[in-house]
Amino acid sequence: MLTEQSAYSNRWRQVSPVAKGFFSLCGMVAAFTSSSPRAALLVSLTMTAAAVLGAGIPTVRYLRIATTPLLFLLASGLSLLVSLDFGNPVTGVSLHMAQSEIPRVLQVSCRSLACLTALLFLALSTPLSDIIALLRRCKVPATLLDMMTLCYRTLFVLSEAVHETMTAQSARLGYVSLPIALRSLGGLVSNLIVQVWQRSMALHTAAEARGNDGALRFLENRYAGSPQHITIAVASGVAMIALTVLLP
Amino acid sequence: MHIMEGFLPIEHAIGWTAASAPFVAYGLYTINKRIKEKPEQRMLLGVAAAFTFVLSALKMPSVTGSCSHPTGTGLGAILFGPAAMAPIGMVVLLFQAILLAHGGLTTLGANIFSMAIVGPFAAAAIYRLAKAARIPFGSSIFLAASCADLLTYVTTSAQLALAFPDPAGGFAASFAKFATVFAVTQIPLAISEGLLTVIVMNALLRFNPLELQDMNVITAQEAQA
Numbered sequence: 135m136l137t138e139q140s141a142y143s144n145r146w147r148q149v150s151p152v153a154k155g156f157f158s159l160c161g162m163v164a165a166f167t168s169s170s171p172r173a174a175l176l177v178s179l180t181m182t183a184a185a186v187l188g189a190g191i192p193t194v195r196y197l198r199i200a201t202t203p204l205l206f207l208l209a210s211g212l213s214l215l216v217s218l219d220f221g222n223p224v225t226g227v228s229l230h231m232a233q234s235e236i237p238r239v240l241q242v243s244c245r246s247l248a249c250l251t252a253l254l255f256l257a258l259s260t261p262l263s264d265i266i267a268l269l270r271r272c273k274v275p276a277t278l279l280d281m282m283t284l285c286y287r288t289l290f291v292l293s294e295a296v297h298e299t300m301t302a303q304s305a306r307l308g309y310v311s312l313p314i315a316l317r318s319l320g321g322l323v324s325n326l327i328v329q330v331w332q333r334s335m336a337l338h339t340a341a342e343a344r345g346n347d348g349a350l351r352f353l354e355n356r357y358a359g360s361p362q363h364i365t366i367a368v369a370s371g372v373a374m375i376a377l378t379v380l381l382p
Numbered sequence: 383m384h385i386m387e388g389f390l391p392i393e394h395a396i397g398w399t400a401a402s403a404p405f406v407a408y409g410l411y412t413i414n415k416r417i418k419e420k421p422e423q424r425m426l427l428g429v430a431a432a433f434t435f436v437l438s439a440l441k442m443p444s445v446t447g448s449c450s451h452p453t454g455t456g457l458g459a460i461l462f463g464p465a466a467m468a469p470i471g472m473v474v475l476l477f478q479a480i481l482l483a484h485g486g487l488t489t490l491g492a493n494i495f496s497m498a499i500v501g502p503f504a505a506a507a508i509y510r511l512a513k514a515a516r517i518p519f520g521s522s523i524f525l526a527a528s529c530a531d532l533l534t535y536v537t538t539s540a541q542l543a544l545a546f547p548d549p550a551g552g553f554a555a556s557f558a559k560f561a562t563v564f565a566v567t568q569i570p571l572a573i574s575e576g577l578l579t580v581i582v583m584n585a586l587l588r589f590n591p592l593e594l595q596d597m598n599v600i601t602a603q604e605a606q607a
Contacts, residue, residue, distance in 0.1 A: 137481050162488060166392045203386065203483045210386055213563050217548055217555070232549055242389065242546075249388025249488055257480045265480065277410050277417070277424075281473050284428025285435065289477070292429075292436045315443045316574070320581025323437065327461065327586060330433045331593050334425035341425070 136199055141261040145190035150360030151264040152271075153367035154256060157184070160371025161252030165245045168378035174244035176381070180374060181251035189259040196258070203250055211243040262286050267354045276349045283350055288333065295329060296322065384493050385538060387479070387486025394545045399491025402468070405499045409468035416466075430462050431473045438474065439482075442574055450571045455501030455534060456527030457579050461597055464506035471498020496537035505530035523583045528576030535568040536561065 141147075146154065161181045168174040185191050217232035256265070266282050299322050303309065308318035341350075357363070390398070416423045437454040458467050475493050478484045485493050505526040512522030543557035551558075586594055594600050 135481055137483070162388070165388055199483060206386055207389075210389060213560065214546055216559065217550055234549060246386055246388035249486060250386070250483070253387050253479060253486055254483060257483060262477070262480060275410055277414055278469055278473070280424060281428045281431050281469060282476070284425060285431035285473050285477065288429050288432040289435055292432050293439075296436055296440065309443075312443050316577055317581060319440065319442060320578055320585060323440075323457075323578065324582045324585035324589070326433060326436070327582070328590050328593060330429045331426065331597070334429040335422060337425040337429070338422040342421075
């Protein structure tokens, strides 16, 4: 996963996740407080600059990750522009471009773009293990955090299993036609379910053997100079929100 | 069927989060109870979340020839129970937002409501009803899985229509518009996912009845049959 690679190898890897999380949150708040599309675009530019220039994510990789959600945004925006009218006397139903909707669609799309860049900033600069640790500090229920930790750790194991099974099935022409593909996929998923069951039982036995008595606990990373980083993040985040409120 | 990051107005984003919160809380309560009775369930549900995530990344051939991704809500609800699916779905949707930039944090509540609450509860209810009506196993699984998909997509359309009512036709016109746009991909997806779920459950029933019995999907009598 491209996002994962960046999250572990970017320039701001050693910056406190509290600072990065707060700055990203400020970006989302600023997206909603911005009164004009121009202000929202400014927020997206700031968040993109923070990711590309600050955290040092290569521009090409950033664009590759952003392409899919951007296409999705385009489709969503276009579907808002089209208006359906049931009152047409000739055909009954008519489709037309809603001219009056253009300013609102522009506003929604720019806000969505700003939120997306804020999300990408967090996703590309902070590994999930740090985000889970951050959520633990925010007093998220332990059961939910355990599920996240386990999910994150077994995700790649299961992806690997899927990949290997698919290769083996493809080598035996398992995906040549639609009915055969569905059958192969069914075999794959049912095999995966059995693996889920067996792997979780093995994990439970392993944890019990090591004296686990409930919640899964991990050591947190320590970050040097985090007070300064948090101060910078708070100051710049609040300034960004203030700017979007004041900007006409 | 995810609503994009930042797409919903703030009141709607908060409203849907508030609507999802009690279901997630209830789900966590039942999970905690299950873990107390059977400690191994802690690991099972965590791995189940990873399974749902991996499942949603699979490319499934669709009947119209295009490719789409299964949602796994129906299958998950039948295997792990509908109440547990709300927290599992929340974890999966959060991971999709952070790892794949699919969905979002501000729209997490709305997406949980459609994919992790409406879908799974509908699937479980339909599966139970079909079982009570003595509809064959395969057909009831198909009905449960495909209806879960359809209802998820209807809910998402309603969420979008509520947030963006049509200037001329209001909520109804807007709902019709979103529902038609999504129907192109969602109806074939529902059929494919229904078929896939039947194949999966049949394979499990044939080769792994004991595991199904352990997960409380079927009774001991059914496992022996």
